[in-house]
Amino acid sequence: MAALKTDMGIDLGTASILVYAKGKGIVLNEPSVVAIDQNTKQFLAVGEEARKMLGRTPGNIIAMRPLRDGVISDYEVTEKMLKYFIQKAIGKSFFKPRIIVCVPSGVTEVEKRAVVEASTQAGAKKTYLIEEPIAAAIGAGIDITQPNGNMVVDIGGGTTDVAVISLGGMVVSRSIKVAGDECDDAIIRYIRKKHNVMIGERSAEELKMKIGTAYKRDKDITMEIRGRNLVTGLPKTIIVSSEEILEALEEPITNIVDTVHAVLERTPPELAADIGNTGIVMTGGGALLYGLDKLIFERTGIPTRIADDPIECVAIGTGKALDWVDVLDNSIVGEESIGGRY
Ligand SMILES: Nc1ncnc2c1ncn2[C@@H]1O[C@H](COP(=O)(O)OP(=O)(O)OP(=O)(O)O)[C@@H](O)[C@H]1O
Secondary structure (H helix, E strand, O other): OOOOOOOEEEEEOOOEEEEEEOOOEEEEEEEOOEEEEOOOOOEEEEOHHHHOOOOOOOOOEEEEOOOOOOOOOOHHHHHHHHHHHHHHHHOOOOOOOEEEEEEOOOOOHHHHHHHHHHHHHOOOOEEEEEEHHHHHHHHOOOOOOOOOOEEEEEEOOOOEEEEEEEOOEEEEEEEEOOOHHHHHHHHHHHHHHHHOEEOOHHHHHHHHHHHOOOOOOOOOOEEEEEEEEOOOOOEEEEEEEHHHHHHHOHHHHHHHHHHHHHHHHOOOHHHHHHHHHHOEEEEOHHHHOOOHHHHHHHHHOOOEEEOOOOOOHHHHHHHHHHHHHHHHOOOOOOOEEEOOOO
16 A cells, blocks of 8 residues: 555444545555464454454464454554554555544543554554544534534444434433344354354354345345354254344344434433434444334334445544544644544
């Protein structure tokens, strides 16, 4: 990748890391996975290369997702990973960009500091942090500065964030650790119980993306998948239907819809009325699960739409927020926040 001489926004997601460069758009999009040699603690692979190793490593190597549960579960590894990606994006350049990082909701002060430190070490002149729902809203094209209530439902890998935003801040919000990963786990549990077959994380995700559904489809569709027969211990191919995935996903999906409901219940009436007019906007990869928008509409009575680029939305919003950084430039050097809570 050519050296970049521009400020950048980074979506530090639990499933993937996206880098948005000002004036260029998304310049890097890789899974947030690293492969480490357990003995030497050395990074053997990062990103896509490491993802291919998930579930396939010998004893001394581990392929891991340091942000898996929506918080930075291993922040030393996260710090190194972030540094790797920033350096990859900046390239061999003496230019020091300003970097704005969108971190998963629920990160602690220590973790925030680790992110700022990693970014500074990787060459940032100044680092800012932004809350995920705010970045998602900006990315979805919402003018968050208006005194108007907007609801964003961001369904990522590790967390689902539901927030009501008005005047640039979050008025009501809730974050749960139920999102795409939990859906994959629910599929694994269901297939094990129903078919006596153990499938891997990647197969479960494939089933979810290709035939998964949150709302009954007009026509049932099926897919072949390979796993290990738990009785014989041998590989086995089974056919799974979308109807089965609907059943498998019932618990996580109910959790997500209930959270939307709970946030709406706590929303002040004026803002609730605005949301009734403007509708709910869904972002994050999980928003692409078939029929989830329809289900939320059915359960809340509020028109629900999927943002144009749901997966890139947070990164785009983070990048766009760079335009406002100058307005806030009277802050502590090296650390700043947009969206109120950091
Ligand atoms: N077509 C699809 N249907 C269903 N789920 C999908 C689809 N495409 C992606 N996903 C899921 O979206 C999730 C990743 O979303 P995204 O890239 O927005 O997460 P993230 O920003 O890295 O995570 P987080 O917001 O928790 O930090 C994964 O669980 C993935 O399986």
